[in-house]
Amino acid sequence: MAVMLTVDEIGARVLAYNREADLDLVARAYRFAEGAHRGQLRHSGEPYFSHPLAVVEILLGLELDVPTLCAALLHDTVEDTPTSLNDLRHRFGSEVASLVDGVTKVELLAEATPSEKRATNLGKIVSAMVGDIRVALIKVADRLHNMRTLAAMGAAKQARIAAETRDLYVPIAMGLGLGAIYPELAELSYQVLHREEYDEICACFDYAHERVRARGESFAGELLQRLAPRFPGARVECRPCFAHEVARIQRSLGEPIERLAHILRVTVIVEHDDDCYPVLGILHALRPPILDRFKDYIATPRSNQYRALHSRLRGARGCTIRVRILSVAMDQVARRGVTYQWAYKRGADEPPAAFARRMQWLHELQEAQKAMLTSDEFVEMARDTLASDRIHPVTPRGDVLNLPRGATLLDFACAIHTDLAYHCAGGRVDGRRVERDHVLRTGDQVEILTEAMIEPAPSWLTFVRTPHARRLLREQMRSRQRERTIAIGRDRLRAIPALAGVADGARASCPAAQAAARRLGLANVDALLARLGAGRLSMGELRAAMGEQGGEEKVGEAAAACLLLGEANTRLYHLAHCCHPLAGDDVIAFFSQRDGIIVHRRICHHAVRRAVDVDEVVPVRWQSEAALGGQVGMVVEMRNEPGALATVCSRIGEQGGNILCTRTLGVGHRFGSAHFDLEVRNLNHLVRLLDALRGETVVVSAERV
Known part of the structure; x- marks a missing residue:
């Protein structure tokens, strides 16, 4: 049976980090939630109220504010009791009610595929976090307690919840920098999804536990002796690897699990940031480092602003020692993540710069939502965005960019400026010429080269990695396509006899065209031209809207109505690949929604077949002395x-x-x-x-x- 926190215990723990906390609001929320859930039981048989209390206990470890703690106490009252949001708003204020609304469980789509469920859930979580990041903190704590008590569920439900935890909640907790939470979430989900592997790893670790513990204590004691003269406040913590970490290492290195059981994790915590590098020198003098295994996350923090020095040392009898070196402040950030420098807790109107940098991943997920991705693409993009493994290429001015691993030169261009992205012709990496799809690495010195005539192409979307780049390119291609369809529609107006004598510049804004747009229920002439150019409005429908009754065109009108084929108008039409018309050939043109205006030789068998549909025919003629090539x-x-x-x-x-x-x-x-x-x-x-x-x-x- 779970030990349930009392309201006095909650109040005492809150006062330990916030002397000005409104404990009366906490007490009222406690009593209300206790009464609302009275008589309800969890699947384990425990009182249901034990769950919101467990969530609050997790959040107390992150030192969260009173409204968040109240929302955690009340977060299931709206869904599982007769309580309404208006009741909560009246009793506890709009801030608490808004948080409860944000953490209400996501309803899974009954007919959705697993990827669509994940994408829908993730999308709703992202949208809620945009409004208030505390929603994510409550959701993560809620999921952690549910995972701790998952054994009371059936096997199928355990697997579904564990998979969702691995795919959604672990990355979100990592993005929030919650080092005190995400390793446990990852371990619990791995335990359910890979039970046999988990048991095998645990058996090996149980066998080696005493030896690893003894080696850890010996190493910690030796290290503290070396550190004491210069760093008297230093602490050393030792622990074995989590099972999911061992499995990941085993897949990466191909080592037998028995050997990996001897890996020791050591964390060294010093008082000041400047102490980290000298301590690294002492460690490397104490045990030989493994080459190419040093990572400096102080100089280049992870996307969640995690900062530390990582190194691997060779221990006795083949034991590998994985070392982290952090200051006290860095350790607080590593454990509590986004909550450590949280603007809400400090009463600031705007979050500090470090908070904004830490939330960069959330803005990238917002970009992914706007980029019109499929469900699978969105989930994959979220996984990439939240991954701790990032790269840091450098601009010519020395600015360091933070991009997901696998990002290309074009992602880099999109991250800097739209002009560089839209006209990217390649670039130089460390002085060497590379293409747009070149994959970048940390430390690359990158220069983007541009050409004014280059425009984004659909193929570019196949190799960009960031949601921001996808959204920018898609928006630009849609914008350019609309410009082209309007231009095609404007030139198709040449075929309307009533407009044949109107100058090109005035044809689209003449009263007849404006009246036709109104009759068709369109906002303006541009909307009419876009429809006409995209093939969603036929010439017959346009003639009818303009009140034409047909009739023979005069020779002069027909000539004026022709689209001129020449260098000035090449963006308005395409020359057919089947017959390769040349300037001077007897040609005919057709319009289609997919391809726009296509010019054929009249003797082309494709042209002969399509000429029966007169509404598709676009009058064209060659510009004098056209030499297009x-x-x-x-x-x-x-x-x-x-x-x-x-x-x-x-x-x-x-x-x-x-x-x-x-x-x-x-x-x-x-x-x-x-x-x-x-x-x-x-x-x-x-x-x-x-x-x-x-x-x-x-x-x-x-x-x-």
């Missing part, structure tokens, strides 16, 4: 004699053609043929090139394909 296919039949292919290639080059690719189609005794993919300026250029080839004695025929 384009790709074209050509088959040359030539005599099978030495130097024939060289002669053909030489003639193509002399005529200004650029050979992209060539392949042999067939070689006979007297003749052979080859296919060329060329770049030429326009149709006239191609005709001159073909005429030049046909004039060569080795060429039998040369034809465009």
Whole structure:
């Protein structure tokens, strides 16, 4: 049976760290919750009120404020008793009621997949934390006590709750820096989800426990003797590894569990931050360090602002000693995380800078929510965001960025400025040229290179890692797509006879277009153009909205209504890859919602098939002297004699053609043929090139394909 805190015990512990606490509010919340849960039992058979008291006891260890403790006492009253939020608001104030509302258990979607459940729960927790971080603290404490008493549940429910704890609550507790809580959460979930491994590890540890304990006491005593002259206030704590830590190390190193049972964890706590580095020197003099296993989290703190020195030492008889060195203040941050420098407790209007840095991960999760990710992507992104393993590349000005492991050059660009992100052409890492998808490492000196003509492409989303980068790129691509659809819609207005005589700049804002937008129930002409350009409004519907009855267009009107194909308008259309039209070809264009305006040669079989749908046809004509350059296919039949292919290639080059690719189609005794993919300026250029080839004695025929 659990030992339940009394209201006096709670009051005494609160006064120990907050002499101005409103103990009357705590007492009223205690009595109300006790009465509301009277007669209710947990699955274990214990009084239900023992659960909120256990949650309060956990939060007392974090020295939380009175409203948080009251909300912890009351957090299940709304869901499990007739009490309403209005009752709580009337009795205890809006602050306590708001916290209780935030921690009300999340209802799982009955038909959702496991990943959707996790994403939904995580999303709601993130949204609640944005409003008040104390919601997360209560939720984590609530989950810790539920995990401690999980044995009373059925096996299936144990597995589900343990998996949710591992995937959601452990990362959140890590993000909050709650070193006093997240290791226990991770251990309890591992115990349920990997029972056989857990039992095997515990058996090995029980066998080695006395030897490890003896070695730990011997090492601690020896170390304290060395530290005492210079650091009389230093403390040394020793403990074996948690089972889930051993399993992670075993997967990483491939060592047998029996050997890992001898790993010793040592924590050295000194009075001042400046004492940490000298103590490291003493440790390395006492036991030889393992190379490449030193981590300086003082110079580069983790994303939750955890600071310490980590090192590994070689102990006696193959024992590995994993050492952490912290100051007293660093140890408080490591244990209590976000609560140590908490703005609420200090009565400040704004959180201190350290608090804001510690909550950077929460802002990254907000970005992930805005980035329109799938459920699986959101959960994976949250896991990456909350991971303690981060990288710290450096800008040319010496600023250090904090990014998740696996972040790329483009993530770096997005973290600095949108102009760098949208026009990123690659970069330099330590002076070496790299591509956008280059994965960065801690200490990399990174410079972003840009080109004004470059724009974000969908492929960029396949290699960025941060939610912020995904959101920025998606927003920019949506914005650019809307600009393009409006431009396409504006040019499609050329096909409306009533607007054919209106100047280009005034066509979209003329009274006829504005009246059509109103008749279609659209906010403005831009909305009409976007619909027209995206294919959600047909030309027939637009003509009807403008009151047109059809009829023959005049020649001048038809010419004015054509989209000009030239260098100035290349962003409004695409040249079809099936027939590769060149400037000067007889062409026809079609509009589709997916591809926009596509230009074909009239003899293209795709164009012949689509021409029956007159509403898709977009009138186009080539701009005078258009020389856009384009790709074209050509088959040359030539005599099978030495130097024939060289002669053909030489003639193509002399005529200004650029050979992209060539392949042999067939070689006979007297003749052979080859296919060329060329770049030429326009149709006239191609005709001159073909005429030049046909004039060569080795060429039998040369034809465009």
